[in-house]
Amino acid sequence: MSLLLQIETATTSCSVALAKDGVVLGFKQINQRNIHAEVITLFVEELLVSAGLKYDELDAIAVSSGPGSYTGLRIGISTAKGLCFALDKPLIAIETLEAMVYGIINADQSAISADTLLCPMIDARRMEVFTAVFSAGGTKIKPTAAEIIDANSFADLLEINKILFFGDGAEKCREVLGAHRNASFLPDFVNSAVHLTQKALEKFRNKEFEDVAYFEPYYLKDFIAGKKAV
Structure with missing residues (x-):
């Protein structure tokens, strides 16, 4: 049996899902730029409360690992790692593009x-x-x-x-x-934490976990800061 918290923040979509044995119990998401830090922990809390579950009942945390938005990835993976450290739970990383593909395959x-x-x-x-x-x-x-x-x-x-x-x-x-x-x-495809479900369950069953202390987002390219408008 597995209860997995899944986090997707690689694009403008901020999404969190809760899945038990590969079945999604619930999810929350918003597709809006620069809102990830504001809502992600709230989404996690609301999902657990609505499911009548506690944090320590989670078996692992799965996160979309990139490539994607530098800031979005930092927020999502920092949140996932923080939960793993606090709860002493394993971390599962799913490449974002792979998760997107399984979102299409499983949809229709x-x-x-x-x-x-x-x-x-x-x-x-x-x-x-x-x-x-x-x-x-x-x-x-x-x-x-x-x-x-x-x-x-x-x-x-x-x-x-x-x-x-x-x-x-x-x-x-x-x-x-x-x-x-x-x-x-x-048209209108939106990244979702729901798309992580199949690969997250496979990795959990195979014990394909990341080193929480050293895991970093898959940026693919170096971050280049833009100039602030004067």
């Missing part, structure tokens, strides 16, 4: 043909995205990378495969990739 498998590739995209800046390519079954076939998207991006894969692009970085790529006959885009 009938809409994905066996030859369709899944391409989650997280907005970086300008025409750059954090992305990878997965099979319809969730196997990664193109590694995670920060890529600047142009008309030739994914050209080799698009020639022989249908690709579904989704995530908050996908819409800005529609203009340069959308004309290809094999490219399709899923």
